[in-house]
Amino acid sequence: xxxxxxxxxxGVIGLACAWELSRNGHAVTLVSPxxxxxxxxxxxxxMLAPVTEAHFGESALTxxxxxxxxxxxxxxxxxxxxxxxxxxxxxxxxxTVALDASDRASLDDLLAYQHSLGLVAHRRSASECRxxxxxxxxxxxxxxxxxxxxxxxxxxxxxxxxxxxxxxGVAVVEARVEALEAGPVLVLADxxxxxxxxxxxxxxxxxxxxxxxxxxxxxxxxxxKGHILRLGPAPGAGERVLxxxxxGLVHGRSVYLVPRRDGSVVVGATAEERGDDTGxxxxxxxxxxxxxxxxxxxxxxxxxxxxxSGLRPATPDNTPRIGWTSRxxxxxxxxxxxxxxxxxxxTAAAVVDLVGRRPVAPLIQELAPA
Ligand SMILES: Cc1cc2nc3c(=O)[nH]c(=O)nc-3n(C[C@H](O)[C@H](O)[C@H](O)COP(=O)(O)OP(=O)(O)OC[C@H]3O[C@@H](n4cnc5c(N)ncnc54)[C@H](O)[C@@H]3O)c2cc1C
Numbered sequence: 070x071x072x073x074x075x076x077x078x079x080g081v082i083g084l085a086c087a088w089e090l091s092r093n094g095h096a097v098t099l100v101s102p103x104x105x106x107x108x109x110x111x112x113x114x115x116m117l118a119p120v121t122e123a124h125f126g127e128s129a130l131t132x133x134x135x136x137x138x139x140x141x142x143x144x145x146x147x148x149x150x151x152x153x154x155x156x157x158x159x160x161x162x163x164x165t166v167a168l169d170a171s172d173r174a175s176l177d178d179l180l181a182y183q184h185s186l187g188l189v190a191h192r193r194s195a196s197e198c199r200x201x202x203x204x205x206x207x208x209x210x211x212x213x214x215x216x217x218x219x220x221x222x223x224x225x226x227x228x229x230x231x232x233x234x235x236x237x238g239v240a241v242v243e244a245r246v247e248a249l250e251a252g253p254v255l256v257l258a259d260x261x262x263x264x265x266x267x268x269x270x271x272x273x274x275x276x277x278x279x280x281x282x283x284x285x286x287x288x289x290x291x292x293x294k295g296h297i298l299r300l301g302p303a304p305g306a307g308e309r310v311l312x313x314x315x316x317g318l319v320h321g322r323s324v325y326l327v328p329r330r331d332g333s334v335v336v337g338a339t340a341e342e343r344g345d346d347t348g349x350x351x352x353x354x355x356x357x358x359x360x361x362x363x364x365x366x367x368x369x370x371x372x373x374x375x376x377x378s379g380l381r382p383a384t385p386d387n388t389p390r391i392g393w394t395s396r397x398x399x400x401x402x403x404x405x406x407x408x409x410x411x412x413x414x415x416t417a418a419a420v421v422d423l424v425g426r427r428p429v430a431p432l433i434q435e436l437a438p439a
Pocket of ligand 1: 079082100110247278279379380408409410
């Protein structure tokens, strides 16, 4: 056995780290109140979207996202094999569409930026977009085809990771970590104390609630709220409304529609600075539905199955921190903001290398918190 590692947080980052560490010979304990069933990862859409998530001024982050995407095919294969579960990993591609002339102009600016970074994205007319996605509204002004942006069913992914962890021998403790003490030792909310060789902090927006992290070199992690909807096929419905992810600009607002294999569609998402409030607001649900229907009118036939919100863990520069903190034996894997599902395989691989004291790529070295 290589070493005893405790992972704090059972979202996508903690589970992926626990699974990979265990597969690499470490004795792993995962501590989280409801592993695989809560956090941002539970509500997320599951897009694996380095290109359509490329924002002006974030070229270093885009390079990280592209590297993250490269890890997905082998990660998905290994996880499905070892867990015995399917995770809805889908490489059909993405189309981003514009509703009005000003949205089209914005998409053209975005396309020029994407090309300046060497990203693969193709300008498409309205009729070309409708050939790719027949359910699109005839009123659209064309768009961009991005073949390299994919998706996974995030809830199936969490279930597979949890099962993979169990099969690989990870001990799962359903509890909240209250504090970290030197050692490193975890102090749980029920008073238990767990010592280890290494601790991996992967608590998402719960990080600031853990006592004893002052001076560890960690960034301020703040919650960015996202409303998101799940629409299901009406009973007896025939074909799927969508077969590939559609993103859109609707009078300047962004919306996305992510289809699942069972005919359901995930519609998201707002980005709101409201502290740790997770209430679901009528106005946000209304806006998402209006924008989604403007792009794909056939959504009217689906059922509204779930309206939810989640908290993305964001750092001041929107970039995650992965690496050793200034506390002996304590690693961080936090702050994945909008792209934690995409970055989970890359993060887990980096954590395995760091725990094994192996060198990591410069791209990862730059993310070290301390
Ligand atoms: C609406 C929405 C849509 C999104 N869509 C996408 C997408 O399409 N693609 C993508 O890549 N990303 C997406 N994201 C972002 C993604 O969900 C996050 O980046 C990712 O979930 C971060 O993973 P995490 O494990 O760090 O945090 P989380 O998934 O939030 O998990 C944190 C875990 O830590 C646990 N925890 C917290 N405090 C403690 C404590 N004190 N002790 C023990 N455990 C603790 C929590 O209970 C939870 O299980 C989306 C997010 C939202 C909100």
